[in-house]
Amino acid sequence: MNVISTQRLCKSYGRTEALRDLDLEVRPGEVYGLLGPNGAGKTTTLRLLVDVIRPTRGGIALFGSPMSPRLRGRIGYLPGDLVLYDRLTGAEYLGFCGALRDRPDPGEATRLAKRLDLDLGRRTDELSKGNRQKLGIVQAFAHRPDLAILDEPTSGLDPLAQREFHTYLREYVDDGGTVLFSSHVLSEVEHVADRVGILLDGRLVVEDAVASLKANAVRELTFAFAEEVAAATFSGVPGVREAVQVSGTEVRCRVSGAVGELVRTAARFPLVNVTSHEPDLEDIFVHYTEGLSDVR
């Protein structure tokens, strides 16, 4: 049974379709990264899942059931637009949530706050943006939820805290937790997520394991030869999308999928050097964005 499962989930605001036919499956024990530019529907998706907004059409099941107050007890949520009660200290805030959740033990919260170097004795309105974000993260995990739904969790965190949080996330998943988080920071998703879904204009345009996304991504190979070789030589090679003459003896090719055929072709010439540029998610992201605008 999947932890999160949506069927043709749609959300419209008037005539604007914020989310269209989303079929999202998040499996137990995985970190799923929802990626997309601003306004793509990431926050809408997460708010639908935690039931603060209601779908226009389609269904949501969490742990196989529709959302209920009891089920909320198993979920930790960090909203993208995080606002905390400003008259409370961090500890008081966590105490309030703990009482509502019937989980008064502050152990986990205290441990995580310490790891993130967050002072729980200070009032939330005295905290910096980064520290407020830390408190938001702490409250999401304080009750040891089975599922964490996090909207841009590292927004505002310094690199050190980001790293600590990523480590914590791994430990959390290793302990049996499941994570769905959104981000527009590609390196973060690449670093933390097991699977990635890319949302564009309210549609899930691609969904795959990070590794296979990268394998299928367009990568760049630059060949340096001992003599002049025409770029046109590579134009017809399977997988090659573009071949550019950098100089007389240098050709840069953009290739998707396996590079074997291209390398074999290049090897027929006196090859001096090959440099390969690993695709990161940015390339993949741009690739799909371009694809989408081609369709329009």
Next chain:
Amino acid sequence: MSAELVTKSLRDNRGSTVGWGIALVASVLLQLAVYPAVRDAAGDFEKLLDSYPEAFKALFNVEQSLASGVGYLQGEVFGFLAPLVLLGVAIGQAARATAGEEKAHTMDLLLANPISRTRLVLDKGVAVLGSLTAVTVAFGVVLLVGDSVAGLGVPWPHLVFAVLASAVVALPFGALALLLGALTGRPGLAVAVPVGLGLLTYLLDALSPLAGGLRSWRVLSPFHHAAVNDALTGDPNWLGLAGLVVLTACLVAGAAAAFERRDIRS
């Protein structure tokens, strides 16, 4: 009911509760302090009041002679001051109950806790009722003490009836504010409409004895059914008060139902 949520809401509203409470208590004390002087000069006052138009007197609830304790309290305390403050507490706090959290963007996180939306609305409503009760009790105590000190001569059960009726009339207005806040997430609107309706129905009740055309519309005014003046003479309209409580319950149920179905503002 979640004691934690009710307690927190009461604490959040503490400023408003204490502020309104002090304003009411201080004003009542002031009115009671000048009562002996008014009574002694009653003859002159009566002459002055006789020259006022009936509409003016009706507006400020001057029905009986100001020289009598009942007349004085009707005109100076229950006529305008008490409804103003008690409606202020109820409407102000109920309007912010859910809509205030939505406007402040704290509702997303509050709803992440394992409580149903209905329970959230009800708990917030209970907190408003708690604040209203606190102000009402303070008001009642000051009146009871002041009554004996200033020698108004109004029997204490009558005072209790009138204070109770004044509080009950605030309930449906508070519940309407809760409903509008739950329905729209906009605290401004949730204040403005009940305040407007409060003024309108107050005037409707106050002026209807003068204008025959208004008389049949009087049943629309909660102030008519609360009948604070009658309560102060020892004849409270229990049926009317019960009706207001039922109306309040319906509006609160509507608020819970509306909030269950809504998208929380982002």
